[in-house]
Amino acid sequence: MILQTQGLGIDFKNGKSMRFPDLLLVKGETLLIHGPSGCGKTSLLHLLCGLITPTLGIVEILNQNIHNLSKFELDYFRGQHIGICLQKPIFIKSLSVLENLFLARQLAGKNKDIKIVSSWLEKFNLLSLKNRKTFSLSLGEQQRLMFIRALVTEPDLILADEPTSSLDDVNAEMIAEVLMTSCRDQKTSLVVVSHDSRLKTKFSNQIILQ
Secondary structure (H helix, E strand, C coil): CEEEEEEEHHHCCCCCCCECCCCCCCCCCCCEEEEECCHHHHHHHHHHCCCCCCCEEEEECCCCCCHHHCCCHHHHHHHHHHECCEEEEEEEECCCHHHHHHHHHHHHCCCHHHHHHHHHHHHHCCCCCCCCCCHHCHHHHHHHHHHHHHHHCCCCCCEEEEECCCCCCCHHHHHHHHHHHHHHHHHHEEEEEECCHHHHHCCEEEECCC
């Protein structure tokens, strides 16, 4: 079992409450969570990766209740086991594309393997930009780099928030195909939250939030 949630919910200060269906994901399995804007997709993803704390319920990843961990323990656990792709790409601007990816591997306890990193850059058509500073990349290029950073650490689980929403059809198709294929080849579990209807044909396992 890679991911399991039970009775998960959160109460906000404005009085709004959200309750989520229980999730169960085994190694290598993929899941699409979709629904309209405001239904709680991003909140659920943030609960799953420990960025926010639930009011109710538990999140277990690799049989570890992540909300029982200290901040330091959770940061380390995420670095070792979880690849996170948020809606807004965030990188260390002073570092190049390669240096950002080397740092991600280093924080995950892996060596700076130029062959592995270059292979991922090539898959996402970014190899020619390896020495560029990340701030000079287009938004679409930054999004692709964010997926590479998640995959290059060889995680057990990838959590992706709206990975294709701002991409045109060609790049959306490319991202979806490479992400799905890469996770299948690495036996990495994948959870995508999105309102992008183009993704529905890619996932046999889906949950709809209302």
